[in-house]
Amino acid sequence: MLASLDPLGLPLASQVVAGNEADDPLYEPAIKQVQNTLNQEGVLYVGDCKMAANRTRAAIENSHDFYLMPLPATIITPKILDSYLASATNQTIKPIFRDNDEAQEIAKGFEITEAVTGKIDDKTICWQERRLVIRSINYAKAQEKSLNKRLKKAKQEIADLTRSRSGYKCITTLDLFWPAVNDILKQNNVEGLLEIDAIESTIEQRRRSYGGKPARIETKQVLEVNIQDNEVAIDATVKRLGWRVYATNAPTERLSLNDAVLAYREEYIIERGFGRLKGKPLSLTPMYLQRDDHATGLIRLLTIN
Numbered sequence: 001m002l003a004s005l006d007p008l009g010l011p012l013a014s015q016v017v018a019g020n021e022a023d024d025p026l027y028e029p030a031i032k033q034v035q036n037t038l039n040q041e042g043v044l045y046v047g048d049c050k051m052a053a054n055r056t057r058a059a060i061e062n063s064h065d066f067y068l069m070p071l072p073a074t075i076i077t078p079k080i081l082d083s084y085l086a087s088a089t090n091q092t093i094k095p096i097f098r099d100n101d102e103a104q105e106i107a108k109g110f111e112i113t114e115a116v117t118g119k120i121d122d123k124t125i126c127w128q129e130r131r132l133v134i135r136s137i138n139y140a141k142a143q144e145k146s147l148n149k150r151l152k153k154a155k156q157e158i159a160d161l162t163r164s165r166s167g168y169k170c171i172t173t174l175d176l177f178w179p180a181v182n183d184i185l186k187q188n189n190v191e192g193l194l195e196i197d198a199i200e201s202t203i204e205q206r207r208r209s210y211g212g213k214p215a216r217i218e219t220k221q222v223l224e225v226n227i228q229d230n231e232v233a234i235d236a237t238v239k240r241l242g243w244r245v246y247a248t249n250a251p252t253e254r255l256s257l258n259d260a261v262l263a264y265r266e267e268y269i270i271e272r273g274f275g276r277l278k279g280k281p282l283s284l285t286p287m288y289l290q291r292d293d294h295a296t297g298l299i300r301l302l303t304i305n
Helices: 024-038 054-062 078-087 137-161 174-187 231-240 257-265 270-277 292-302
Strands: 002-005 013-016 044-046 066-070 094-097 105-120 123-136 194-207 216-229 243-248
Touching: 024 054, 044 257, 054 066, 054 105, 054 123, 066 257, 078 123, 078 231, 078 243, 094 257, 105 137, 105 257, 123 137, 123 257, 137 174, 137 194, 137 216, 137 231, 174 194, 174 216, 243 257
Parallel strands: 044 066
Antiparallel strands: 002 013, 066 243, 094 105, 105 123, 123 243, 194 216
């Protein structure tokens, strides 16, 4: 695994490490390597949400540098995101354009300032962090498409529970129906988005005489199921789609809302270069190297731009 961090166009620090470790602890050594190489302050480090560990952010703040990364769901819970969105107004939400071209709106967003505290060894660090609440237009559309697909799939699976099908047992009692429904809603991540009613009843079916059995009337237990969208809950969910919270300690004059979005989108991602190592002509697949330093050297050679 190649742990990398690109300080917004400045030299890249990288190292080959074991693939059985978490990425979070790898950022701080990489940052220190860049700092020792550049020997200057005010560098902006752009990374993914794994760089958002409190200690990493505190270390960057303590070194008088800047960071920009999305915050993970462990920090920005749905409750916190809802509180951020509730505080926004039409005046505070600003459009974000590609390359400052007002004809190409790619997102919209606003920002909130939070006081953050972290520890570096025995030293407590306190600073003001800008939380950039951004809604990507394309990301929101993709999420809404996924939501509609999951809703359709869940409704079909629930309807199939009470339908006779080859190889499947038809559910005819409520005590078996509701646990199965709850599992389907959870698996499709659409809990609370559907209104489901089910009524248990019996019907009589007339059977003709056959194979020595006389004509008769059989009683059969069935479930009548009605499924509807919970429009209020779905609308509330759709309004939250596409939003993501980014964090930076850079001042506005150094990194505006628009520039922050563009900087993150243009972030150098080293994994993109690994595609050249797969398949022809630089395939690593048929190569077998016994020594780690040989593998490291070969990968570094092949990844030279």
